[in-house]
Structures are given as structure tokens and as C-alpha cells.
Amino acid sequence: MTPKVSIIIPLYYAENLLLSLFDSLEEIAISNKDVFSVEVVFVDDGSKDRTFELVREIRPKYFTFKAIRLARNFKSYIAILAGINEATGDYITFLPQDLQEPPELVEQLFAQIQQGYDVAWAVRNTRADAWLDKMFSHLFHRFMHWLWEDWPSTGADMFMITRAVANVLLSMQEKNSHISGQILWSGFRQTRMFYDRRKRKVGKSGWSFWKKIELAVSVITQFSYFPIRACTGMGIILAFAGFLYGISIIVNRLTFQISVEGWAATMVVMLVIGGFQLIFLGVIxxxxxxTFDEVRKRPVYIVMEKIEG
Structure with a gap:
């Protein structure tokens, strides 16, 4: 009996992409029918267009599918997690709706994971994106690699995992996290392969600059205590500098070298220290x-509608 591979497809305003996406999924299923069967799990992440209505109309010949519609936009990480919860395959992977990650990566990752691994990563070698996107991605992934050596320095957004790893991810139930970081954190036997990311052919990315900043902050705070340690280090430096400045003031006062002037210096010190305090409070x-968002125990996502293909 051939194993089953579940492919999760997070959808967000994807009505113009579904046709090419459907054709690519059929090609994957046809070309690998003797190696593995394909189950596709579509997750509509709160689209306001006709995405889910079009999903209802698909009639695949070579793969089975499920589809769920989330009550609102919970972001891609949560959409993937919702898809993992619905998937029934022995192995689970995902494809972005824009197909910038080549669909043939599915069979390549399957070949990698068959060599005795629990996780197979597709690590970006190059990416055909706008220079600003490439620069931001480069800086973020380099920084994460500096904080956490296991994090790929060029980024790895596509993976294939076994059912055992999927069960661990489902047990975490974290809202403000990142699935790549969770897989890396979980350990298991992991391997990597490299690929070139394609240029987007249709539409534009839903990831705005501020969404990327929000994601970066979430990932850094979820998997690193560096910001807190950095604040502690800067606080110690400022305290030591203030101590030395205080000794200088005392010495000058005792030797009658303090003049009446000093308002500007006092204001500079107050503004600098006040600014650092506000930064520290923001990090905290x-x-x-x-922490508050996790302890409220609200559901990670809400399913509004489900299709069993």
C-alpha cells in the first residue's frame, strides 16, 4: 500500500490563482501515483472574495481533498496548523498558493524523508523577489541564524514532516509563534535540500511591510530571550555610566568646580535615560x-465551514 502525502494549501484572496494551483496539484498526483497518494487540504484564511466558492466547484481526478473556511484571517501559520489538524496523511507538507515554491518540491522532499528522517526542509538558495523583500528577508534570516544556529541563514519556509512531528505541533497550540521555529525546536531527525524560489506570476503578496515586521517580532520574542538580555545589558551599561557620572559630580562639587550652567546636560541625560526606559517597557x-494572549485560552482558530471532498 502506497503512503499518503497531505498537501496543505493556505488560501487568501486566491480566486485568480486556483486554476493554475489545481492543475499543478493534478500533475503532482499523476506523476507520483505509483509512489504516494495525494490528499489536499485547502484552508481559506478569511478571504472575502470567491475563493471558497470556487474551491467547492473543483472536481479532482487524481487526488482527494478537504477544505475548511476560517471565520476570519488568522494568518498563514495558524492556517497551516488548521490544515495539519485536518490532514490524514502519513506525511504532511504544504504549498503556498502563488506557487513561488516549485510544486515538484513535494516529490523531492518525499524522497529526502524516505531516507530515515522525520523532517525534510526545502531551503531557499535564491529568490526572484523585489530587492526590498530580498533585503528584509536576508536581514531577518541572518539575524535569526545568529540567534539560533539551526535556523537556515537564507530561510526555509517549505517542509515535509511525519505524522509523529505533526502530533507534536498540534499539541503545542501556540497562537503567536512560527511553525518553522516550532519544527526546529522540536528536534527529531532533520535534513535539508536547496531550491530556487520562483518569481510571482499572478497577483501580489498579501504580506505587507508591517505584517513582516509583526511576524519578525513574534518569531524573535517566541524563540529567543535576546531582547530581554539586550535590555538588561544596556541597563547595566547605563547604570554604570550614571554611577561614574555621579562620582564626577560629587568630586566637582567638593572642589567647587560646578558652575551654574548645566541645564542642557541634565536634559540630555534625562531624555536618553527616559528613552531607554520606554524601549525597555515596550520589550517587556x-x-x-x-503571555496574556496564551493564558486566555481562546481557540487558536475558528472553523466556519468545512467541505469533505
Whole structure:
């Protein structure tokens, strides 16, 4: 009996992409029918267009499918997690709706994971994106690699995992996280392969600059204590500098070398210290908010509608 591979497809305003996506999924299923069967799990992440209505109309010949519609936009990580919860395959992977990641990666990842691994990563070698996107991605992934050596320095957004790894991910139930970081954190036997990311052919990315910043903050605070440690280090440096400045003031006062002037210096010191204090409070607030969001125990996502293909 051939194993089953579940392919999760997070959808967000994808009505113009579904036709090419459907054709690619059929090609994957046809070309690998003797190696593995294909189950596709579509997850509509709160689209307001006709995406889910079009999913209802698909009639695949070579793969089975399920589809769920989330009550609102919960973001791609949560959409993938919802798809994992619905998937029934022995192995689970996902494809972005824009197909910038080549669909043939599915069979390549399957070949890798058959060599005795629990996780197979597709690591970006090059990416055909706008220079600003490439620069932001490069800086983020380099920084994450500096913080966490296991994090690929060029980024790895596509993976294939076994059912055992999927069960671990489902047990975490974290809202403000990143699935790549969770897989890396979980351990297991992992391998990597490299690929070139394609240029987007249709539409534009739903990832705005501020969404990317929000994601970066979530990932850094979820998997690293570096911001807190950095605040502690800067606080110690400022305290030491303030101590030395205080000694200088005392010495000058005792030797009658303090002049009446000094308002500008005092204001500079107050503004600098006040600015650092606000930064520190902001960093602490980021961690506290994420803690509060987790302990409220609200559902990670809400399914509004489901299709069993």
C-alpha cells in the first residue's frame, strides 16, 4: 500500500490563482501515483472574495481533498496548523498558493524523508523577489541564524514532516509563534535540500511591510530571550555610566568646580535615560502581551465551514 502525502494549501484572496494551483496539484498526483497518494487540504484564511466558492466547484481526478473556511484571517501559520489538524496523511507538507515554491518540491522532499528522517526542509538558495523583500528577508534570516544556529541563514519556509512531528505541533497550540521555529525546536531527525524560489506570476503578496515586521517580532520574542538580555545589558551599561557620572559630580562639587550652567546636560541625560526606559517597557510589554494572549485560552482558530471532498 502506497503512503499518503497531505498537501496543505493556505488560501487568501486566491480566486485568480486556483486554476493554475489545481492543475499543478493534478500533475503532482499523476506523476507520483505509483509512489504516494495525494490528499489536499485547502484552508481559506478569511478571504472575502470567491475563493471558497470556487474551491467547492473543483472536481479532482487524481487526488482527494478537504477544505475548511476560517471565520476570519488568522494568518498563514495558524492556517497551516488548521490544515495539519485536518490532514490524514502519513506525511504532511504544504504549498503556498502563488506557487513561488516549485510544486515538484513535494516529490523531492518525499524522497529526502524516505531516507530515515522525520523532517525534510526545502531551503531557499535564491529568490526572484523585489530587492526590498530580498533585503528584509536576508536581514531577518541572518539575524535569526545568529540567534539560533539551526535556523537556515537564507530561510526555509517549505517542509515535509511525519505524522509523529505533526502530533507534536498540534499539541503545542501556540497562537503567536512560527511553525518553522516550532519544527526546529522540536528536534527529531532533520535534513535539508536547496531550491530556487520562483518569481510571482499572478497577483501580489498579501504580506505587507508591517505584517513582516509583526511576524519578525513574534518569531524573535517566541524563540529567543535576546531582547530581554539586550535590555538588561544596556541597563547595566547605563547604570554604570550614571554611577561614574555621579562620582564626577560629587568630586566637582567638593572642589567647587560646578558652575551654574548645566541645564542642557541634565536634559540630555534625562531624555536618553527616559528613552531607554520606554524601549525597555515596550520589550517587556511584547513578552507580557504574548503571555496574556496564551493564558486566555481562546481557540487558536475558528472553523466556519468545512467541505469533505
Amino acid at each position: 510589554g511584547e513578552y507580557l502581551w504574548r
